[in-house]
Amino acid sequence: MSLAPYMPIVGLLALGAVFSLISVTIAPFVGPRRLNRAKLDPYECGIEPTPQPIGGGRFPVKFYLTAMLFIIFDIEIVFLYPWAVSFEALGLFGFVEMVLFITTVFIAYAYVWRRGGLDWE
């Protein structure tokens, strides 16, 4: 199979990249530069900024859990797409298989829900 159908996508990507890079790069040369210490401080509602390491130190573990759940369901979606496309060809067998698969994932989902993994306070 040739890569010809992908060429226009690469072309649009390249054009977008050139546009983004140029506009981001020229900004400091076009605009004025009147910097002072207060301007260079990170913004924090006008008070002295809280000292913190790059990346802001710690963040709630909830976000990490959400990311893990996302991976589980994204994988489910990855399995669902090819099944959906060839749904006609697979027939009854494909349907039963997919119901079993969705049920399995649903058990994990119900477990996470019961343990409070989907609650935000």
Next chain:
Amino acid sequence: MTQADGLADFGHDPWWLILAKVLAVFVFLLLMTIFAIWYERRVVGRMQVRPGPNRNGPFGLLQSLADGLKLIFKEEIIPRTADRVVYFLAPVISGVCAFTAFAVIPFGPTVSIFGHRSPLQLADLPVAVLVVLACSSIGVYGIVLAGWASGSTYPLLGALRSSAQMISYEVAMGLSIVAVFMTAGTMSTSEIVAAQADAQRLVLFGQEITIPGWYAVLLIPSFLIYFISAVGETNRAPFDLPEAESELVGGFHTEYSSMKFMMFYLAEYINMITISGLCVTLFLGGWHAPWPLTLWSGANSGWLPLVWFTAKLLLLLFVFVWLRGTLPRLRYDQFMRLGWKVLLPVNLAWIVMLAGIKVIQRESLDGSVRTTIIAGVAVVLLLVVTLWPAAKEPEPMLGMPDPAGRIGGADGFPLPPLDLQVPPSPRAMPTPVPATAADTGSDGAEDSTGEEA
């Protein structure tokens, strides 16, 4: 496979045509962004009973162009705490992903361009919809890295919220289009549009009715879930939690200024246009003319479908603006609950139901197999009901105050009386209290007793 016939038109363009099409899509996106910003401000203005921008150009149409030019000549401030390389790369990632995603959206049928027959679509692949999903996924990196690299509190919180929101709603969005793939039997955008071209005939209660082949009609639940998650995916009101001004200042781009800020702004609007374009393609019949116009046979040929596509796109953009003008912002926990506890299970149930209906419709099953299927569905339903997580009792927000009127023990904070009654103002004119009010025990009765005391 059908790929060979359906996608035969693609991949034969000479290089100059590819270049022209790439440029055309790029210019279309930029113009649409400039227009969409004006359109949004104007429509929201009208909804809030004010004129909106109306100074620059006719009807204020050049307002966003003027804003863009002004942003170029603004001072760029990079905070001292920033990680400079990542800080520089983040807006570029956002911009590139936003532009690339639009490559697979079909604008119209095959036309003749300078004697060369070519479809009005930049590219199509057997997995074209995945390109859009992939680009929007990678776009999350731009936001996360922007928040991380700023070295500041608000951007970091905004970026975390934004990424959690986008990945949560991407699950809902990804599941909602499974039904489309199932019905169309393909993931290529041009073939999905072609599959919606013909009217569908349904036999309902012994009567044959004809309905348009648009998947928005055939697969209403999918369409609704797709649109709700599209609003969440593009961080638009009422789901604009990453940019909740009242909580997080500007969200992930608080520390960005000048052109870097403009890239994020541009990316947000292009993402909105792309998501709307995908919605038109998957659910609203793509570039095909809407119903009354289809009676005219020339409506779906030549360059005219560009108009239908753009009109549908603008209609969807109007709905985006309408939502912003109407609905208040959700709280974060409500928002995540909607995504994970409502949209996700409804989606899965809908997919299974649709697949079951299709299987039963298609296969000429004998009695025993049909009984087995129904029994299986019953077992699954029973399993779902038994495993269904019980609704938790809402915990009381505050403990009961102790006799001293404090919450949380002796170290707690004093609680103001919650049943406070405003004493009557001494300057108020003594209002005559009707005699009947004292008997009914209404507000009037309490007021009168207060005055006596």
